Amino acid sequence: MQEVQRPPNQKYIKNFIVYAEFGIPEVNLETYRLKVSGEVENSLSFTYEELMKLPRKEIVEDFHCVTGWSIKSVKWEGIPFKLLIEMAKVKNKVNWVMFYSLDGYTSIIPFEDLLKDNVIVALFMNGEKLPLKHGFPARPIIPHLYAWKSAKWLTEIEFIKDYVDGYWEERGYHERGNVWEEERFKGQGGKHLRRRPVL
Numbered sequence: 001m002q003e004v005q006r007p008p009n010q011k012y013i014k015n016f017i018v019y020a021e022f023g024i025p026e027v028n029l030e031t032y033r034l035k036v037s038g039e040v041e042n043s044l045s046f047t048y049e050e051l052m053k054l055p056r057k058e059i060v061e062d063f064h065c066v067t068g069w070s071i072k073s074v075k076w077e078g079i080p081f082k083l084l085i086e087m088a089k090v091k092n093k094v095n096w097v098m099f100y101s102l103d104g105y106t107s108i109i110p111f112e113d114l115l116k117d118n119v120i121v122a123l124f125m126n127g128e129k130l131p132l133k134h135g136f137p138a139r140p141i142i143p144h145l146y147a148w149k150s151a152k153w154l155t156e157i158e159f160i161k162d163y164v165d166g167y168w169e170e171r172g173y174h175e176r177g178n179v180w181e182e183e184r185f186k187g188q189g190g191k192h193l194r195r196r197p198v199l
């Protein structure tokens, strides 16, 4: 039965492998802000305390790294992404969203993929505040995309019109990264964002 729910060429393992391309940063909650910027009517800036006062929802979803490992049923709790879109009054021309991290990591996601009800900015993982190594204070969770899109130590969400590469996209990874369509590298997988052949 579980076979049906296993994304192509992923293998379930028990424990997370922690990735930190630039090392695990120090987080100072006195100066930490989560900003919402770009093509919005209202730019936003939240302290951690303010983030913790926003409405939250809980999701239980599998977590998939593009290198082939997956973790079953992780419980995350955080701010519905749609709420942030509403609060910021995102403009119509927006097609992409860039996520920035404290350590300099970036990832880009199609705006439409962030409209699903199970997309959140997670503040809690398995019932506890996000552990530092897993991205404290905040990281976006987009369950149907590979986990490189889930930028740990999130500091800014920028709504933009035109595509630009984030950290892994610059290194050949896919613009969207849909797990079910196996969009690992640019030009692979789903039909939507396939790079046009250069003639």
Ligand SMILES: Nc1nc2c(c(=O)[nH]1)N[C@H]1C(S)=C(S)[C@@H](COP(=O)(O)O)O[C@H]1N2
Residues within 6 Å of the ligand: 016, 017, 018, 019, 020, 021, 022, 064, 065, 066, 101, 103, 105, 133, 134, 135, 147, 148, 149, 150, 151, 152, 153
């Ligand atoms: N800031 C930052 N976020 C990141 C990464 C990173 O190196 N730095 N690695 C990504 C990758 S490739 C994966 S698979 C997940 C791993 O999440 P974990 O470290 O909580 O297991 O974090 C993603 N987010």
Ligand SMILES: [Mo]
Residues within 6 Å of the ligand: 019, 065, 066, 067, 147, 148
């Ligand atoms: Mo990954």
